[in-house]
Amino acid sequence: MADTLIAPNDKDLLKDEPVKYINELTTLNLGPTHPATHGIFQNILQMDGEKIVSGEQTIGYIHRAFEKIAERRPFYQITTLTDRMNYCSSPINNLGWNMTVEKMLGIEVPKRAQYIRVIMMELARISDHLICNGILGVDTGAFTGFLYLFEERENIYEIYEEVCGARLTTNMGRFGGMERDLSPVAQQKIRKFLKTFPAVMKEFETLFNRNRIFMDRTVDVGPLSKKMAMDYGFTGPNLRAAGIDYDVRVMNPYSSYEDFQFDIPVGENGDTYDRFMVRNEEIWQSLRIIQQAMDNLPEGPYFADAPEYYLPPKKDVYNNMEALIYHFKIVMGEIDAPVAEVYHAVEGGNGELGFYLISDGGRAPYRLHFRRPSFIYYQAFAEMCKGITLSDAIVIMSSLNVIAGELDA
Template identity: 70%
Template sequence: MVEKHIQLAENSVEKETTTINLGPTHPATHGIFQNIMEIDGERVIKTEMTVGYIHRAFEKIAERRPYSQITPLTDRLNYCSAPINNFGWHMTIEKLVGLEVPKRVDYLRVIIMELARIADHLVCNSVIGVDTGALTPFTYVFQWREKIYEIYEGICGSRLTTNIGRIGGFERNFTDDTWKKIHDFMEGFPAVLKEFETLLTRNRIFMDRCIGAGPISAERALNWSMTGPNLRAAGVDYDVRVHSPYSSYNEFDFKIPVGSAGDVYDRYLVRNGEMWESYRIIQQALDKLKGMDSSIFHADAPEFYLPEKADVYTKMEALIYHFKIVMGETDLPPGEVYHSVEGGNGELGYYLVSDGGRTPYRLHFRRPCFIYYQAFNEMVAGGLFSDAVVTLSSINVIAGELDA
């Protein structure tokens, strides 16, 4: 749809503007959502954001599902870093029931969550390159995202929508092949990330396209309730891993990269910095695992963890627990909890109200994309249309997380 409008300018000269649809199926949107933009030539006057094209009623579905069956719903939020969503949900249940998981489970979760963060940021930053005309870095780093997906596959059998882990830990221990893939990734990734930065960070065309595009101040970002890299790029060092530690993140030494201008270039730099910090965190977690009992991969919580299949075939108690868990017949205590994790795009929170039944009475997903996308008009109004496209890439709007 393209509409033309005739406006009367201040000097009484007729001025023509155009309304265009950026989406819902335009390749520059990177997802199924829409911006109805009014432009004057190449200049954006205003944009109206439209969501709802892939609304799946996750929260209402979750209120009809047993707790363990809600995990696959969380995959479909930010599917670029699905394991973080999965573990965040498991930690919410553990918080409600007061379940403490072993330290080894914490460290294993940290490894997978930081790999997921790297995969997420690789997608975002390489797509910024694509939208500024640089395709090579995108195709190059995607090979390394595939290596991360192979690690997921070795742990849970899935790659994109992972359904990884269980309440209390993991469904199975890491295999020797999985550990080899993790160590191979750790050995080769630094050189790859350094080369990626060499291709883009000081590239004059890339800098000219990104510096000053789509800026937002720290004050306005806070007013919009932004979190994650988009807030940190504006100069606010808020990170859930530091301010509300979970999974023993308080035991790790890492920095919070921050920017100052809050523009596309700062968002790119912050995500690149976070990948380096994620690498450091994974290395520390691997060091902490040395000397620990390698047979531990879940908490002692038979009401949530499926017993061994051999025991199910031979022991009545194991068969009962297997049936209860699969059929969702485990009652949770009544209560009200909120738990958040540092997702790829910011604070991903789960607000859970339990009435003591087998399904949530109320469950709300705090999706960071849905919150910071509201500020898009403020970030692009008055700028060039091409800047609006690259700004949309840099804030990393994921349609699945935007439109639950």
């Protein structure tokens, strides 16, 4: 630790002794409501001047006890809990949970529904990465890129609206498929997005990728070695920036991801710049996947033939006794669940989003645990910001894309 100069007070100056230099650290509260944390969590930093000596995170400010609530709720009502975790990419959370329950119930989802899901999940990934990279720009002093991107994010939210009726907390998908087919309007909006978005993304990349100021702020800031990334449980773009090509979509393909051609971008040093570049490239790859899914969208039903679990069409509910019974049973949460133990993982915006579900055959899960990627890798932040300046710590935190809702569940 370097000696710190502390201004001597006036009384000491009057004395006839040499001025003493005192070692003193400043405690700085970064958060809980600091604008640079982009969410409600606190970092208690021990500062030596502008350098961080040690840090400690305090989290849990928006803990909502989702796992406990889930033990009392019917399965389909838990979908609304999941989209409040990573609210930047809610459809991935929703559909991941739906797939977990489908795995438990043994429902085979038709190809068309799987493709619609892939389209929605990749749109969600794009919007998640847009927020992270846009805000990284804001934190390094460039507001413009953020505003350019948010216009496109708005378009993604309009697609969500067309598909499920909601924008942020989407509650998308049902056990067995999607709640409605991809309407012509939705298809047209997705095609329009595929046409207009690349130009905006190119412009954003031109603004940042070789920008001297941006590179000075991010290159070699917060490097992450392969070993450290694995030790600290990193997954997702942050892990891939460190050079490990682990992606759940490729290793354990779900929802027909094996049908699509896409690359997994990896970084080299795992620094902030690599994380930024990996996310940018993933946006391009997501676009590729959406394009393929739209071009090869199979015909057929958009929900599985599983009347005990999938809400019947409203017309049938009014005209058909059997459909009415199913409707009542499903809405009351009285679906038959087997005794089972399932772990299902999807590639969320931040990494491996896992659902560990234990069912005892009751109307609600016996135990449901969410493996939230940012909860697990955020513990490395204290280690990563040792010995660097405060301004770099902000940039690192921003590039890790810690989402408070996912952190606290």
